[in-house]
Amino acid sequence: MRISIDFDKCCGAGQCVLAAPEVFDQRDEDGIVILLDPHPPADQYETVRQAEAVCPAAAIKVEQ
Amino acid sequence: MTESLSNQPVGDQPLISQPVTRDPLNPLDPPAEYTRLREDQPIVKVRFPNGSAGWMVTRFEEGSQVFSDPRLSARRPRHDTPEGEVDEADDSAPFDVGFVMMDEPEHGAYRRLLTGRFTPKAVQNKLQPYIDKIVDDHLDAIAAGPETFDFVQAMALPIPCLVICELLGVPYEDRDGFHEATVDLMDMGKSREVRDKGAHWLIRYITGLVAEKRRTGATDGILAELINKADGEDAILSERQLIGLGVLLLFAGHDTTAAMMGLSTLTLLTHDEQRAELMEHPEKMGTAVEELMRYLTIVQFGLGRVAKEDLEIGGAQIKKGELVVVAMNAANRDPRAFQDPDTLDIDRKMARHMGFGYGVHACLGQNVARAELKTVLPKLFQRFPNLRLAGSLEEVPMDFTGTNYGVRKLMVTR
Numbered sequence: 001m002r003i004s005i006d007f008d009k010c011c012g013a014g015q016c017v018l019a020a021p022e023v024f025d026q027r028d029e030d031g032i033v034i035l036l037d038p039h040p041p042a043d044q045y046e047t048v049r050q051a052e053a054v055c056p057a058a059a060i061k062v063e064q
Numbered sequence: 065m066t067e068s069l070s071n072q073p074v075g076d077q078p079l080i081s082q083p084v085t086r087d088p089l090n091p092l093d094p095p096a097e098y099t100r101l102r103e104d105q106p107i108v109k110v111r112f113p114n115g116s117a118g119w120m121v122t123r124f125e126e127g128s129q130v131f132s133d134p135r136l137s138a139r140r141p142r143h144d145t146p147e148g149e150v151d152e153a154d155d156s157a158p159f160d161v162g163f164v165m166m167d168e169p170e171h172g173a174y175r176r177l178l179t180g181r182f183t184p185k186a187v188q189n190k191l192q193p194y195i196d197k198i199v200d201d202h203l204d205a206i207a208a209g210p211e212t213f214d215f216v217q218a219m220a221l222p223i224p225c226l227v228i229c230e231l232l233g234v235p236y237e238d239r240d241g242f243h244e245a246t247v248d249l250m251d252m253g254k255s256r257e258v259r260d261k262g263a264h265w266l267i268r269y270i271t272g273l274v275a276e277k278r279r280t281g282a283t284d285g286i287l288a289e290l291i292n293k294a295d296g297e298d299a300i301l302s303e304r305q306l307i308g309l310g311v312l313l314l315f316a317g318h319d320t321t322a323a324m325m326g327l328s329t330l331t332l333l334t335h336d337e338q339r340a341e342l343m344e345h346p347e348k349m350g351t352a353v354e355e356l357m358r359y360l361t362i363v364q365f366g367l368g369r370v371a372k373e374d375l376e377i378g379g380a381q382i383k384k385g386e387l388v389v390v391a392m393n394a395a396n397r398d399p400r401a402f403q404d405p406d407t408l409d410i411d412r413k414m415a416r417h418m419g420f421g422y423g424v425h426a427c428l429g430q431n432v433a434r435a436e437l438k439t440v441l442p443k444l445f446q447r448f449p450n451l452r453l454a455g456s457l458e459e460v461p462m463d464f465t466g467t468n469y470g471v472r473k474l475m476v477t478r
Contacts, residue, residue, distance in 0.1 A: 008168065009132070011426045012179035018350075019414075028186075031179035053415045054354075056426040058132065 001045055002063045003038050009059035016055055020047035033059070079111040082120055082143075082389070084365070084464070091462045092331055092360065093406065098122055098394035107380040110389075112143035113252065113365065116150045118387030119380065120366070122394035124401035124418070126378040130390050131423035133377070136369035138425055139165045143389055144252050144365035144467065158263040160308030164425070171424060177293060177300070178309075178428060181231070181286055187431045191227065195439045198226050203447045206478065212454045215474040216326050219444070223436055224321035231432065232313055233285020234273065242269060246315040252365070253465030263311070270310035286313065313429075320362065321433045323463070323470030325440055328356045330460060330471055331408065332441065333453050338410050339445065346442050352410035353437045357419030359408050361393035364469040367421060392418035393469075448478040 003023070012031025016024040023044055025034040040048055045064075052060045083097035090096075101108060102122040110120045121127045130136055141151050163174040180186065199219075206218050225239045234242070248254060248262030274291060282288045287310055294301040301309070332339045342352050366389040371382045382388060396418050397405040420427035427433070445451060453460070454475035461472040 008172070009424060011424050012176070012183060013420075013426055013430055014184040018184055026183045026185065027180070028183075029180045030176035031183045032176070050414065053413075056416050056420060056430075057423050058128065058416065 001040060001042075001048065003035060003040070003048060004061045004063070005033055005035055006059045006061070007032060009057045011057045011059075013056050016051035016060060019051035019054055020044060023048055024051060079109055079117055080105075082110045082112050082365070082391075084113060086462070086464065088458060091457065091460070092327070092334070094361070094364075094391075094393040094397060098391060098397070102394050102398060107378045112387075112389065113147065114143060114145040114149050115147055116141070116143055116387070118143060118368070118389060119382060121377070121388060121390045122398070123378070124395040124398040127390040127392065127395040127418065128422055129377055130369055130388050131367075131421070131425070133375070134168065135372050135375050136388060137167050137372050138171065138369060139167065140368040140370045140387060143368055143387060146252060146255070149256055158260055159267050159311045160304050161312055162305055162308050164312065168424065174305075175424075175428065177290070178286070178313075181289075182428055182431055184431050187435050191231065191432065192435055192439075194230055195223070195227060195435055198223060199439050199443050203443060207447070212475060212477045215329055215476050216322070216471060217473075219440060220325040220329065220471075220474070221318075221322045223440060224318040224325065227321075227432060227436060228314060228317035231286055231317065232310070233277070233282065233287045234314060238269070242266065242314055243318070245269070246319050247466075249315060250319055250467045251463075251465050252467065266311045266315060267307060270307050270314065274306065274310065317429055317432070319466075320427075320429075320468050321436055323362050323466065323468040324357070324360065324433060325437060326471040326474050327360050327362060327469065328353075328437060328441060329444065329476075330453075330457075330474055331356060331360065332445070333451065333476065334457055335408050338408055342410055342442070343445050343449065346446075348410050349438050349442055351412065351414055352441070353434055354414050354417065354419075355408060355410050355412050356437070358396045358402065358412075358417035360469070361396045361417075361419050362468045362470060363392055363421070365389075365467065366391040366393070390418070390422075392421070451476055451478055453477075 010033045014026050017026055023037050023040045025036055027034060048062055052062045083095035086095050106123040107119055107121050107126055111117055121130055163171045202219050226236055229236045245262040245265035248258050277288055277291055290306055290309055294306040342348055368387050368389040371384050371386050373384050375382050399405050420430040454477045463470045463472050
């Protein structure tokens, strides 16, 4: 799995962090997404797909 | 979405009007006319409530394109004001609405002054204990009061007011004034004069509060932080921007959540199976709140963007300067995006929706709203498991003219 993020689209809602906290975080100062693990292990695939699905700005793209 | 659309206006045919009338027997559903438009004319030239003409989008995919395409600008005129009240641009607004009407990269630069205060983590750490406490206090007050009460006055209005006061550093004693001014400002059923009076009240109020905070050197809350960004040699906010942001955060920060809290409670009270399921499985609260946001989509007249150049969306040829409004309440009921969209289903698999808008302009305070709803709803029904409407659904006075749809009053019996 490969995750790419369009940082310009990120609105800082943090829904990815709630869905997949081991893969995404947010900068404290402005809420912009931090990709902790661009190639997460298989046991994270489902939560990462969930993060992609709920992002209110469609800023996360997942390829497998 | 590659279906071809035959929705171009024909000749001098009069434009259809944006649907605004709801079925009184189904007050939780968007106007029924949206269902037909979404199938037959998903991108269509319409006449908006104020009489101006532009495009309206009712499908989810095309709506999300409108909100993500940089060729469409957030700097737009209002379309939802009363008949005849048409402005060329937003410059007539009495206060600076700041990043709401900016495009990238300016928009992000200003919005990101605030986003750090609204992340799930920040809300959980800094606000959640406060929200828990005030909700419990208000439930105690309800338990000590009459059996039949107005949920709006007892909970749906005070909780969001308290939370925004805490967050901004605004005295709660001032709530009657700022709420009344907000209702005036947001009610499209009122005249321009009344709405401007509401706006000017809020401007004067925030101006006075800012002066007071400067005088006392206050450091509490977002308003004090913004003052720091407007003062000194490296100031990044003008005085007008500072006041505008204060006004925006105050009215947008409480009226929206109050509307959603009243409407969500009404919805659960009229969906017995869903309510029972939620009470049995409180862990479903997160998905339930997302589903309520989708199902209810309180921004009832949609949000607009203006084409910066000629462009095509979903087969429609949009000309430079034309207004394109996304009816988010229709898009959130689009069967192409949501299975069985007119059914409230708290078990629905979570997916993005437009209940908080969409894209870079998506609601800044969405995690505050979520925290309030996720706290109030379970606590309310745990504390008063027999809570019920005091009258019939048809008797509940709905707010058909507010920018945010909601209930004006919600009489319930505990």
